[in-house]
Amino acid sequence: xxxxxxxxxxxxxxxxxxxxxxxxxxxxxxxxxxxxxxxxxxxxxxxxxxxxxxxxxxxxxxxxxxxxxxxxxxxxxxxxxxxxxxxxxxxxxxxxxxxxxxxxxxxxxxxxxxxx
Amino acid sequence: xxxxxxxxxxxxxxxxxxxxxxxxxxxxxxxxxxxxxxxxxxxxxxxxxxxxxxxxxxxxxxxxxxxxxxxxxxxxxxxxxxxxxxxxxxxxxxxxxxxxxxxxxxxxxxxxxxxx
Numbered sequence: 001x002x003x004x005x006x007x008x009x010x011x012x013x014x015x016x017x018x019x020x021x022x023x024x025x026x027x028x029x030x031x032x033x034x035x036x037x038x039x040x041x042x043x044x045x046x047x048x049x050x051x052x053x054x055x056x057x058x059x060x061x062x063x064x065x066x067x068x069x070x071x072x073x074x075x076x077x078x079x080x081x082x083x084x085x086x087x088x089x090x091x092x093x094x095x096x097x098x099x100x101x102x103x104x105x106x107x108x109x110x111x112x113x114x115x116x
Numbered sequence: 117x118x119x120x121x122x123x124x125x126x127x128x129x130x131x132x133x134x135x136x137x138x139x140x141x142x143x144x145x146x147x148x149x150x151x152x153x154x155x156x157x158x159x160x161x162x163x164x165x166x167x168x169x170x171x172x173x174x175x176x177x178x179x180x181x182x183x184x185x186x187x188x189x190x191x192x193x194x195x196x197x198x199x200x201x202x203x204x205x206x207x208x209x210x211x212x213x214x215x216x217x218x219x220x221x222x223x224x225x226x227x228x229x230x231x232x
Contacts, residue, residue: 033220043207043222056217091161097218102149102168102211105220107161 004108006092012114018080021111024073025094033105034067034077035091043091049075050097082115089113118143118212122223129198130231136183137193137226139208145169149211150191152182155225156204164206167191198230 005024013019025032033048047057049069060067064083069075079086089112093105119142129135141150152164167175167182175182183192195202208223 042224045220045222048218048220056219089159093161102151102166104151104163104166105161106163107153110159 004092004094004106006090006108006111008111009109010112010114012116013082014116015083016081017115018078019082019086019113019115021077021079021090021092021113023075023077023092023108025075025092026106027073029094029096029106030072031095031097031105032069032075033091033093033095034075035093035107036088037091037110038088046077079113082113084115087113087115118145118210118214118219118221120208120210120221120223122208122226124226125224126227126229128229128231129195131200132197134194134196135198135228137195137206137208137228139191139193139223141189141191141208141210143189143210143212145212147213150182150184151209151211152180152191152193153207153209153222154202154204155207161207165193195228200230200232203228203230 007022031050034046037043046059047067052069067077089110091110092108095103095105121140148169150167154162165175165177165180165182167184174184179196181194205225205227207225212219
């Protein structure tokens with residue numbers, strides 16, 4: 001398996017622009033997670049989906065952020081409009097979750113976002 | 117509220133020695149899961165080891181073991197026979213439940229440097 005795939009790997013944009021980050025989870029996994037990592041705030045869970053349904057979006061910082069998972073093999077995280085404080089590494093992770101059984105999350109390589 | 121605390125921002129260990137990375141957690145859940153991840157300088161997140169709250173035996177995975185002390189709410193990672201390639205950031209994480217929804221939180225991490 002190719003693992004979790006994220007694109008782009010690097011994104012540089014100007015304040016006010018729309019940014020879309022993409023993620024393809026590992027085939028067969030039913031849970032997908034979006035994280036943001038910064039030096040100041042560490043690793044924060046933004047949102048996670050189970051069976052394509054958003055379960056917990058309490059970590060989404062504000063309305064400028066939105067996430068979708070139209071099918072089991074694709075998810076997007078959109079920031080509109082972007083601001084310099086959104087600069088961070090955004091990770092997507094996937095796992096198999098079932099009936100209270102914990103499984104490790106497999107992380108993608110991350111997207112390094114820089115908002116000028 | 118659930119919380120993960122890693123009190124050691126940085127640690128040094130001599131090659132071939134063992135090292136313990138501390139992690140304490142706070143939760144009122146009866147069922148929860150504890151994870152350790154490694155993040156090398158290249159940035160990817162790598163799963164190391166998992167401990168379930170009901171597991172009576174401490175988890176082990178090769179050179180990694182988890183010293184789980186439930187009453188003290190600690191889940192320390194022990195790396196035996198340290199190698200230069202173990203130099204990385206290490207994150208403790210917890211899966212808990214709040215209002216019927218799984219919650220995932222990460223600690224702030226410990227940066228480990230293995231000395232030759």
